[in-house]
Amino acid sequence: MxxxxxxxxxxxxxxxxxxxxxxxxxxxxxxxxxxxxxxxxxxxxxxxxxxxxxxxxxxxxxxxxxxxxxxxxxxxxxxxxxxxxxxxxxxxxxxxxxxxxxxxxxxxxxxxxxxxxxxxxxxxxxxxxxxxxxxxxxxxxxxxxxxxxxxxxxxxxxxxxxxxxxxxxxxxxxxxxxxxxxxxxxxxxxxxxxxxxxxxxxxxxxxxxxxxxxxxxxxxxxxxxxxxxxxxxxxxxxxxxxxxxxxxxxxxxxxxxxxxxxxxxTLALRMERINANALGLAQWLQAQPKIEQVFYPGLQSHPQHELARRQMTGFGAVIAFSIKGGFEATSRFVSALKLATHAVSLGGVETLVVHTAAMWAGTMTEAQMQAAGIEPNFVRMSVGVEHIEDLKADLSAALKGDPQ
Known part of the structure; x- marks a missing residue:
């Protein structure tokens, strides 16, 4: 048929x-x-x-x-x-x-x-x-x-x-x-x-x-x-x-x-902005003293950056990073964000952030999270189409613990 x-x-x-x-x-x-x-x-x-x-x-x-x-x-x-x-x-x-x-x-x-x-x-x-x-x-x-x-x-x-x-x-x-x-x-x-x-x-x-x-x-x-x-x-x-x-x-x-x-x-328009925002924020996060490590394929520090460059033309919305101070400091950081929304999913017009270990603690064992590479101070951020300077200001204030 x-x-x-x-x-x-x-x-x-x-x-x-x-x-x-x-x-x-x-x-x-x-x-x-x-x-x-x-x-x-x-x-x-x-x-x-x-x-x-x-x-x-x-x-x-x-x-x-x-x-x-x-x-x-x-x-x-x-x-x-x-x-x-x-x-x-x-x-x-x-x-x-x-x-x-x-x-x-x-x-x-x-x-x-x-x-x-x-x-x-x-x-x-x-x-x-x-x-x-x-x-x-x-x-x-x-x-x-x-x-x-x-x-x-x-x-x-x-x-x-x-x-x-x-x-x-x-x-x-x-x-x-x-x-x-x-x-x-x-x-x-x-x-x-x-x-x-x-x-x-x-x-x-x-x-x-x-x-x-x-x-x-x-x-x-x-x-x-x-x-x-x-x-x-x-x-x-x-x-x-x-x-x-x-x-x-x-x-x-x-x-x-x-x-x-x-x-x-509008996919092509959104992806152009998202790719640029995410790369810019990943580079900015690397320079912040309270950030322990940043994971983003577009960064030269990513262990597979050259492979990513070979098979990708852009690196997407998602940035993962770890906060100095462990689980509690990470929880405070995510809770302090005002512009970035504390919610699951990715790839939309709004920037979303999750404390990964907190999100999956009820459905994965500690051993499973370790096998998946999910550390207690791990944050996943899906970058949206907001102005990058506004996103930086929001992240900076949350890292410093400043009220906005």
């Missing part, structure tokens, strides 16, 4: 820059003359004849049959995301973890072996370490910065390697091209979580990765008002993942898909 075309190539031919793709990559999919895409807020769609209904029902990912299968707004967003990531197609889901879990469950079976990173987003780690073993899928967890460890973990039954770069929350980097070179000759699929970079800063598929996943909640939405996930890959893989998606039902609502489409329109 033919998969409904999801690539933006009909509109752009792959010749546009990303800044143009986010605005016009879905132009060939317009259903009317509206400048702004309409919201197709319908769970189900009418067929004109019995034959038409049968065709709709038996066409994978049909955008006008039932919204769990697809929706016209989904199709427009998917076209843009596929073009940005350079893949044949894309799938939308209700959250980033929905995208990751559906992808993994759609591609693996009992008896399969997978390789995952020592440092992943917490829920991704739980998927590999706690959930998959219940279904007979075995995982080997390796240090993602050690290619020999990845190569040494490969077995005859290894079917998939999952990577994430930059990694949450320590911002270490995984060599995407090297992982792809290890996997592809052996017929092993590779999946990369590109959430922390975005396709404007890093394109894993161009480096040989088979499947690229995102928490679209972050940069793509850009305004902290939706949860969404995306999978970018070949049409053949997408159909396999979509089949699992219709079973699990992690569906993105038409309204959230429309908000996601609206967020994508």
């Amino acid at each position: 033919k998969v409904v075309a999801q690539s933006a190539s009909v509109a752009s031919g792959g010749n546009w820059h990303d800044e143009t793709t986010v605005l016009h990559g879905d132009a060939g999919l317009a259903s009317d003359a509206s400048v702004v895409a309409p919201i197709h807020y319908s769970a189900t769609f009418r067929a004109g004849t019995a034959d038409e209904f049968a065709d709709m029902a038996n066409t994978p990912r049909h955008p006008g049959f039932y919204t769990r299968y697809g929706n016209p707004v989904h199709k427009r967003v998917e076209a843009i995301l596929a073009e940005l990531e350079g893949t044949e197609t894309a799938l939308l889901m209700g959250s980033g973890m929905g995208a990751i879990s559906t992808t993994i469950l759609g591609l693996l079976s009992a008896g399969d072996h997978v390789i995952a990173q020592q440092r992943h987003y917490m829920s991704t780690s739980k998927l590999f370490e706690e959930v998959l073993p219940r279904f007979g899928v075995h995982s080997t967890i390796v240090d993602q910065t050690d290619l020999q460890a990845i190569a040494g973990a490969i077995r005859p039954g290894t079917k998939l390697i999952m990577v994430e770069t930059p990694v949450n929350p320590t911002l270490s980097i995984t060599d995407l091209a090297a992982v792809a070179e290890l996997a592809r000759p052996r017929g092993i699929l590779t999946v990369a979580d590109n959430t922390f970079a975005s396709p404007l800063n890093q394109k894993p598929h161009a480096l040989g990765i088979d499947i690229v996943v995102h928490s679209a909640t972050k940069y793509f939405g850009g305004h902290h008002d939706i949860t969404a996930g995306a999978v970018c890959c070949s049409r053949e893989l997408a159909e396999r993942i979509w089949t699992m998606h219709t079973t699990l039902g992690a569906v993105l609502s038409p309204m959230d898909a429309w908000l996601l489409l609206r967020g994508l329109r």
